[in-house]
Amino acid sequence: MTSPSRTRLLALWASAAVVLSACGGGSDGIPAPVQSPPPPASGTPPGGVDGGGGGGSDKVVPTATLTAPAALADDLTGTLQVTADATDNIGVASVEFQVDGITVGSPDTAAPYAVTVNTADHAAGQHVVRARSRDAAGNVSAWSAATVRFGGTTAVAKGFTKTDGWVSGLTSATAMAQLPDGRLLVAQQTGQLRLVKNGQLVPGPLASFTVDPAGERGLIGVAVHPKFSENGWVYVHYTAVDNGAHGRISRVTMIGDAAAGEEVLVDLPALQAATNHNGGAIHFGPGDKLYVAVGDNADRTQAGDLDKVFGKILRFNDDGSYPADNPYLNRPGQAKAVWARGLRNPFTFGIQPGTGTLYINDVGENTWEEINIGAKGAHYGWPATEGPTDDTSYTSPVFAYKQTATVPPGSGPGGFFTGQSIVGAAFYPAGGPFPAAYHGGYFFADYVSRFVGRLDPANGHAAYSFARLSQNPVDVLAGNDGALYVLGRASITRITAP
Ligand SMILES: [Ca+2]
Ligand SMILES: [Ca+2]
Incomplete structure (x- = not known):
């Protein structure tokens, strides 16, 4: 059985893409963790919580209340x-403002406290505006925050290119990965692994695989072994055709700009007739363990079934064997690879x-796009629930946005974000050239709504609009040059900071 929504990716890939207006951001606008003054200790001046102040006896934290813009503006x-x-018991020293965790202007030292923001300097979509105050002793208030939406057509924040x-x-790109020297590998659904070297697409494939490319099948995942510089190994996930799809x-092992010597490590069970919901992404995690995202193959009953590999995150050793600490080694056959379950179509992670x-x-x-935090043995709810849930049998998403706008706009867990096929996914590295607030941020995108969002783990997983796209994204990668790469079906967009 295949509902229209279940064939969404398929339909979109097969036809001109639906263009919805891009929206931004997450809902919660949860302020940064409140920094409390240190407990009184005799003989120890209370000082400031942020390294400021000191020497005074004022332990009373000031307050701050954002008065404009209004929440959900x-x-x-x-x-x-x-x-x-x-306000403060003694006196407010300054008020600091942020947009999306990035300081705007200088701290305002005199009431009325204000700063101006040019909305056109930020990507259209959701943003979180925050304010906090500081007193002379260095005590700092909690953030006061408002989740809002900037209109206009700005594609990416000022300072980015x-x-x-x-x-x-x-052709029909699905996923990408990067080699330590910066070369990019791009998987094409039709079976070819392509190489991008020095910003140029190398003619011809570096490796080809015989695939079934129907619907959402085909070459749908690529990963580079963490010890690539020693072994040259590149891993792929595809729909094989021998003995049934x-x-x-x-x-495969890369030598120069080519790859050869395919070693088949895992052959998963036969697919049903449905050609959608195959997941796709593969990535290496700690201990050189390979994680593989597999969809429910449009049979939702499989997602929660621990004896089935579908609707799961699977976990393997780098030779395809089962790690000794996988959670379901008592299960039959390939279910030993199951690491987490209850997923519908985890296309990226x-x-x-x-x-x-x-x-x-x-x-x-039909309702929610989810970002779920991985955990061994977790059940993400599909098909019993979708989107946020209070049912403790399941792990609720850390962020989820709806497929249609909420009423009033911006209300609910996903804020102003709307979309219909979440893709991604990349953490921005510490030390990259993007501003410090981006370091550790999680970039996600939506295939239908053509946006890139940034989830902020340091601020309660608030979500902000990062970029609007002119193509339909399928994968996002933070390059080792500090650029963000967004893969479309036919091209790559590169986003850089100054
Ligand atoms: Ca005070
Ligand atoms: Ca779920």
């Missing part, structure tokens, strides 16, 4: 006056540097 354009009230068609000439994980935590993008049915 919609379609803000032109110059925006951001204002706040602040978006280059559409940075590479073109691709089924998912396969293989690796990302792995957080440092923690190794998976952020899994699950394409929803």
